[in-house]
Amino acid sequence: MAFARTRRRGRPRPVLLVLVLTCITLLTLDARGWTPIRSARRAAGDALAPVTRAASHVFQPVENAWNGVFRYGRLKQDNEALRQQLNDLKGKQAQATATEAQIKELLQLLHLPWVNDLPQVAAEVIGLPPSNFDQTIQIDKGSADGVAIGYPVTDGSGLVGRVADVSAHRCVVRLITDPDFFAGVSLPTVPELGIVNGHGRGNPLTLDLIDANAALTKGAVVITSGVPQSLFPANIPVGVVSEFHKDPGELQLTVKVEPAADLTNLGVVKVIVWKPEG
Amino acid sequence: MRSIVDSTAMRLVLVIPVFLTLQLSLISELHLLGSTGDVLLLLALIAAMLTGSRKGAVVAFAIGLAFDLFLQTPFGLSALAYCLSASVVGRLHGALYRSIWWFTPLAVFTGSAGAVMAWVLIGTVFGVPDLLDGRLIGIVLVVSGLNAALSPAALRVMRWVLAADLDLTLARG
Numbered sequence: 001m002a003f004a005r006t007r008r009r010g011r012p013r014p015v016l017l018v019l020v021l022t023c024i025t026l027l028t029l030d031a032r033g034w035t036p037i038r039s040a041r042r043a044a045g046d047a048l049a050p051v052t053r054a055a056s057h058v059f060q061p062v063e064n065a066w067n068g069v070f071r072y073g074r075l076k077q078d079n080e081a082l083r084q085q086l087n088d089l090k091g092k093q094a095q096a097t098a099t100e101a102q103i104k105e106l107l108q109l110l111h112l113p114w115v116n117d118l119p120q121v122a123a124e125v126i127g128l129p130p131s132n133f134d135q136t137i138q139i140d141k142g143s144a145d146g147v148a149i150g151y152p153v154t155d156g157s158g159l160v161g162r163v164a165d166v167s168a169h170r171c172v173v174r175l176i177t178d179p180d181f182f183a184g185v186s187l188p189t190v191p192e193l194g195i196v197n198g199h200g201r202g203n204p205l206t207l208d209l210i211d212a213n214a215a216l217t218k219g220a221v222v223i224t225s226g227v228p229q230s231l232f233p234a235n236i237p238v239g240v241v242s243e244f245h246k247d248p249g250e251l252q253l254t255v256k257v258e259p260a261a262d263l264t265n266l267g268v269v270k271v272i273v274w275k276p277e278g
Numbered sequence: 279m280r281s282i283v284d285s286t287a288m289r290l291v292l293v294i295p296v297f298l299t300l301q302l303s304l305i306s307e308l309h310l311l312g313s314t315g316d317v318l319l320l321l322a323l324i325a326a327m328l329t330g331s332r333k334g335a336v337v338a339f340a341i342g343l344a345f346d347l348f349l350q351t352p353f354g355l356s357a358l359a360y361c362l363s364a365s366v367v368g369r370l371h372g373a374l375y376r377s378i379w380w381f382t383p384l385a386v387f388t389g390s391a392g393a394v395m396a397w398v399l400i401g402t403v404f405g406v407p408d409l410l411d412g413r414l415i416g417i418v419l420v421v422s423g424l425n426a427a428l429s430p431a432a433l434r435v436m437r438w439v440l441a442a443d444l445d446l447t448l449a450r451g
Contacts (some may be wrong), residue, residue: 015332019339019361026343026354027404037353048298055303066308080380083345097450112380130306132313132417133401133409136350158317164350200408202312 038165046167049138053126075255118233121145123268126170135178135201139269142169150231152272158237159183159224160269175236176238176259177201185238186225190214193225196238196257204242207255212246214253222257233274285442290337293439294344297321311416311437315411315424317432321366321390322360324429325437327382329443331368338364352404359400363393382433385424391418
């Protein structure tokens with residue numbers, strides 16, 4: 001047995017010390033935004049992207065079988081819920097079209113762009129978060145397709161994230177659940193603007209700066225504010241208020257927001273070609 | 279000596295991209311309790327069990343650094359967590375090893391749990407927010423369980439990768 005034969009007495013501490021110091025140096029350099037690390041990550045991602053993409057297709061049956069075994073109940077529930085939502089949405093569609101026209105007119109008066117009129121690049125998700133603590137996905141469009149760092153990314157139902165890094169034919173999108181993700185938002189019934197912030201996969205977003213006496217309701221839709229110099233254009237749905245309460249002595253509400261986009265099931269997304277003013 | 283080192287290094291250079299591809303294209307897409315596995319950590323721990331604390335830490339460092347290239351978390355964090363965990367696992371495994379079939383899966387399970395906790399603690403120290411939350415237990419269980427289940431296959435792969443090093447050790451007695 002190899003284990004028994006290979007037991008040896010070495011001097012691990014100096015080697016381990018060198019490795020630990022190297023890691024700490026790299027962590028420090030990365031925190032300072034050292035360009036070679038970013039370049040190395042980009043090059044490695046570009047080099048392996050075609051292989052991982054091909055491998056994803058090969059492994060698709062395995063993934064389907066896994067989901068069939070471990071997520072069958074949830075898929076069935078989702079299917080029923082989606083049918084119900086579809087029926088509800090059909091009824092609301094006409095109403096929404098009228099409201100959309102009104103919003104569009106108001107935005108024109110304010111000289112703000114309507115999000116659906118902005119140029120968009122459709123992209124396929126080619127990589128989910130590679131680890132449990134990473135909050136990024138990869139999509140198959142890059143600078144050659146007109147995508148640049150900072151562009152918002154949405155799916156059919158809401159904001160997915162923001163382009164964090166881009167190469168010629170691929171880009172990395174930081175999801176809205178990333179703790180480093182912030183977006184300026186507004187709510188229809190609340191006069192103040194707020195800021196949403198991610199808290200990791202599976203956790204709701206938090207909404208800050210909402211006055212303690214604001215007329216907030218559970219289920220209220222949270223949309224991007226689109227104020228001048230905002231990182232996002234106006235009117236992209238971010239999520240809905242799932243929970244809120246006022247802590248004693250606090251001047252603002254503690255608000256939790258469920259993302260509108262289903263971040264666990266991303267297939268095709270849209271990159272909005274939009275840069276903040278200024 | 280040099281050819282032996284080259285052989286191990288060459289095989290590692292071949293195997294790491296294969297496992298990276300496996301992680302990025304398959305393992306990261308298989309969710310259980312909202313979490314995914316980590317086969318690169320498995321590779322690092324098995325290397326430490328086979329070669330001991332010192333060489334295991336070096337191999338784990340290389341594997342962690344390769345994985346860091348594909349993550350957007352702080353660069354060097356996986357390398358640090360992997361090499362520290364591999365060093366501990368290599369040392370304890372050498373001291374506690376018993377020739378029973380479930381020993382390796384158990385050691386991998388424990389080592390993986392420790393490595394995930396180490397990653398989270400080091401990440402928190404280096405300013406990564408929201409790592410210590412309710413999901414952590416699920417992540418630890420999924421990563422450890424999956425790694426334990428895959429450990430016999432990984433053991434075969436790493437025996438091939440480290441064959442030259444293992445033979446050298448054997449020859450030295």
